[in-house]
Amino acid sequence: MLSRSYFNPTSTAQSGALFAIAAYFMWGLAPMYFKALVDVPALEILMHRIIWSALILGILISMFKQLGKVIQACCSPKTLSILVLSGLILGFNWGLFIWAVNNGHLLEASLGYYINPLFNVLFGFVFLSERFRRLQQIAVGMAVAGVSILIFTFGEVPIIALSLAASFSIYGLIRKQISVDSMPGLFIETLLMLPFALIYWFNIDSPTSDFALNSLELNALLILAGVVTTAPLLCFTAAARRIRYSTLGFFQYIGPTLMFVLAVFLYQEPFTFDRIVTFAFVWSALGVFAFDAWRVSRNS
Numbered sequence: 001m002l003s004r005s006y007f008n009p010t011s012t013a014q015s016g017a018l019f020a021i022a023a024y025f026m027w028g029l030a031p032m033y034f035k036a037l038v039d040v041p042a043l044e045i046l047m048h049r050i051i052w053s054a055l056i057l058g059i060l061i062s063m064f065k066q067l068g069k070v071i072q073a074c075c076s077p078k079t080l081s082i083l084v085l086s087g088l089i090l091g092f093n094w095g096l097f098i099w100a101v102n103n104g105h106l107l108e109a110s111l112g113y114y115i116n117p118l119f120n121v122l123f124g125f126v127f128l129s130e131r132f133r134r135l136q137q138i139a140v141g142m143a144v145a146g147v148s149i150l151i152f153t154f155g156e157v158p159i160i161a162l163s164l165a166a167s168f169s170i171y172g173l174i175r176k177q178i179s180v181d182s183m184p185g186l187f188i189e190t191l192l193m194l195p196f197a198l199i200y201w202f203n204i205d206s207p208t209s210d211f212a213l214n215s216l217e218l219n220a221l222l223i224l225a226g227v228v229t230t231a232p233l234l235c236f237t238a239a240a241r242r243i244r245y246s247t248l249g250f251f252q253y254i255g256p257t258l259m260f261v262l263a264v265f266l267y268q269e270p271f272t273f274d275r276i277v278t279f280a281f282v283w284s285a286l287g288v289f290a291f292d293a294w295r296v297s298r299n300s
Helices: 012-035 042-063 067-074 077-102 106-128 134-152 159-176 182-203 216-223 225-240 254-266 273-299
Strands: none
Touching: 012 077, 012 106, 012 225, 012 254, 042 067, 042 077, 042 182, 042 216, 042 225, 067 077, 067 182, 077 106, 077 159, 077 182, 106 134, 106 159, 106 254, 106 273, 134 273, 159 225, 182 225, 216 225
16 A cells, blocks of 8 residues: 555655656547647647747746746757757647647557657667666567567558657657756747747638637637647656656556547547557557566565
8 A cells, every 4th residue: 555655746756756647647638629629720730839838838937937947048058959959849749749630640649659658768778878677678679569560561650650759759858958947948949939830820821810700619729729738748847857767658658548548439540450469569568668667666
C-alpha cells in the first residue's frame, strides 16, 4: 500500500510524476476537441493554437510575475537559439497531430505516442548518458521489429507515427538542456511562432477565418485551442525538469491508450491485421519496459 507521503507534491520527483500524469491524460482526450473542429483546416487550427496560447501564457506570466525569467532567457543568445529550435519542432508536432486526427489517422497517431517512450529511453541513453538496461534494450528492439514488419511485410511506412514520436522526443530532449522554467520557456516558443501565425491569419481566405461570420460556439472552440494546448504542455515541461527523462516514458501510456480507444471504438478507424501485428509488438515492448521499471523501483 502506498504511503501518503508518496503523493506529497513538495517532493520534486513526486510532483514531476503528478505533472506527467496530468499532461498525458489531457493529451489522450485532446482528439475529441480537434474532431469538433473537423471542418476547419489543420493549418488554421494550428494558427489558433499559437495565437491563443501566446495570449493565455502572457496573462499567466504577468499573474505569476515571471516576466523577469522571460527577459533573462531572451538575453541569453544560446538559450534563445535553443528555444527557436524547440519552437519549430513543437509547431511541426502540433500541426501534424491536428492533421492526423482530422484525416482519419488517429490510430497511427496513437502508435506514434506508444513508440515515443522508447524513443525517450534511446535518446536518454545516447544524449544524456542515462543507463540503458538490458530489458530496455530488448523493449526498443521489439518495437523496432514491429515497425520493420509493417514496412517490409505489408509495405506500409508509419510516417505519421514515427514523425510524431521522434519530434516530441526531440522537443523534450531539447527543453531538458536549458535552465528555463516551463511557463517562460513555452511563452517564448509561442511568441517566436506568433508572427507567422498572425501573417497567416491576415492572408487566408477561409470560411471560418472571420470571427464576425462564425457562430459563438465555433469561435469559443477556436479560442479554447489555447487552453487545450497550454495546459498539458506546461505540465509536461514541468515534469521533464523534475524527473529522469526515461521515466517520462512510463506515464505516456495513458495518452496513446486513450487515443487508441477513441480511434477504434468511437471513431471506427479500421484496425487491420497489419496494424494488429505492429501494435502487438509495440505493446509487448512496452510490457517489457514497464516490468523493467517496476523491477528497478522495487529494488531501489
